[in-house]
Amino acid sequence: MPAIELGVGEIHVWEVEPEAIAVQERLDRYAAWLSAAEVARRQRFKFERHRHGFLIARALVRGTLTRYVPAIAPEGWRFVIGAHGRPEIDPSLGAGDLRFNLSHTHGRAVLAVARGDDVGVDVEARDRKGNLRGISTHFFAAPEVASLDGLDGPALAERFFDYWTLKEAYMKARGVGISLGLGRFWFTIADDGAIAINFVDGFDDEPADWSFRRFDLGPIHPVALALRRPRGAPLDVKLHRALPGEPLMSVETIAGGASTGLVVAGLGSL
Numbered sequence: 242m243p244a245i246e247l248g249v250g251e252i253h254v255w256e257v258e259p260e261a262i263a264v265q266e267r268l269d270r271y272a273a274w275l276s277a278a279e280v281a282r283r284q285r286f287k288f289e290r291h292r293h294g295f296l297i298a299r300a301l302v303r304g305t306l307t308r309y310v311p312a313i314a315p316e317g318w319r320f321v322i323g324a325h326g327r328p329e330i331d332p333s334l335g336a337g338d339l340r341f342n343l344s345h346t347h348g349r350a351v352l353a354v355a356r357g358d359d360v361g362v363d364v365e366a367r368d369r370k371g372n373l374r375g376i377s378t379h380f381f382a383a384p385e386v387a388s389l390d391g392l393d394g395p396a397l398a399e400r401f402f403d404y405w406t407l408k409e410a411y412m413k414a415r416g417v418g419i420s421l422g423l424g425r426f427w428f429t430i431a432d433d434g435a436i437a438i439n440f441v442d443g444f445d446d447e448p449a450d451w452s453f454r455r456f457d458l459g460p461i462h463p464v465a466l467a468l469r470r471p472r473g474a475p476l477d478v479k480l481h482r483a484l485p486g487e488p489l490m491s492v493e494t495i496a497g498g499a500s501t502g503l504v505v506a507g508l509g510s511l
């Protein structure tokens with residue numbers, strides 16, 4: 242298969258529904274792609290659903306990266322882990338400047354692939370129970386907490402998960418996790434959907450260096466993307482659906498939170 246082209250200023254997002262992938266022959270093939278360390282990590286999960294989710298997420302990463310560098314088979318990818326746990330492609334593989342970030346939650350695994358720039362992705366499940374206002378008071382910055390005032394029900398959940406996923410995507414793009422201080426940066430979302438990040442004085446980063454996008458996968462899965470690329474510079478986001486290691490089923494352009502569908506094949510049986 243020819244390599245999928247990916248330019249600077251593009252993010253390719255790949256999504257799968259782990260629970261829908263159940264054909265044993267396929268699962269066996271994915272299991273054979275795992276490294277010894279991944280096999281050991283998979284076995285440490287107590288519950289089968291977690292072992293399954295781990296396997297599908299690994300297959301999503303390995304199978305997708307091969308689409309960009311077909312000379313490296315899914316089982317050939319090696320990763321190096323940063324100081325705060327962020328995996329990157331092992332530079333000794335010679336895969337160029339390909340970057341990726343993975344996120345998974347109940348019902349979805351999502352992979353973002355970009356060229357060169359720091360990229361982060363987060364997917365959550367909006368049906369998660371919990372005291373959203375209480376959580377926001379604990380985790381969000383004051384302007385974010387204030388902007389939730391007066392919201393309730395679905396409107397509250399929507400804005401809460403906008404902030405949550407954006408904060409996670411930014412932290413993941415930086416690769417340093419919550420050591421950044423969740424209350425030391427915050428998001429503003431304009432009426433036209435434009436997203437901006439803001440920092441407290443002395444924060445070691447530049448708001449104008451970042452571009453963000455958010456969109457939904459189905460009714461309950463909000464997704465946010467962060468890319469270290471000047472705000473306002475062209476950014477092309479494409480959403481792909483495919484089973485790892487198998488032909489592409491569909492690709493859509495994501496624009497302003499919505500998607501314009503360009504379906505290239507039927508979904509078929511998983």
Ligand SMILES: CC(C)(COP(=O)(O)OP(=O)(O)OC[C@H]1O[C@@H](n2cnc3c(N)ncnc32)[C@H](O)[C@@H]1OP(=O)(O)O)[C@@H](O)C(=O)NCCC(=O)NCCS
Nearest residue numbers: 325326327343344345363380405408409413416417418419
């Ligand atoms: C990894 C981390 C950054 C996000 O964890 P998460 O939201 O539970 O998980 P996600 O599914 O979105 O991402 C997990 C994946 O990110 C990648 N990852 C791990 N460490 C990472 C890091 N420091 N930076 C970026 N990506 C990382 C891995 O591929 C990981 O997949 P794996 O666990 O299957 O190996 C976590 O360490 C963290 O700091 N979470 C903060 C949670 C929090 O308090 N959020 C408040 C938001 S307001």
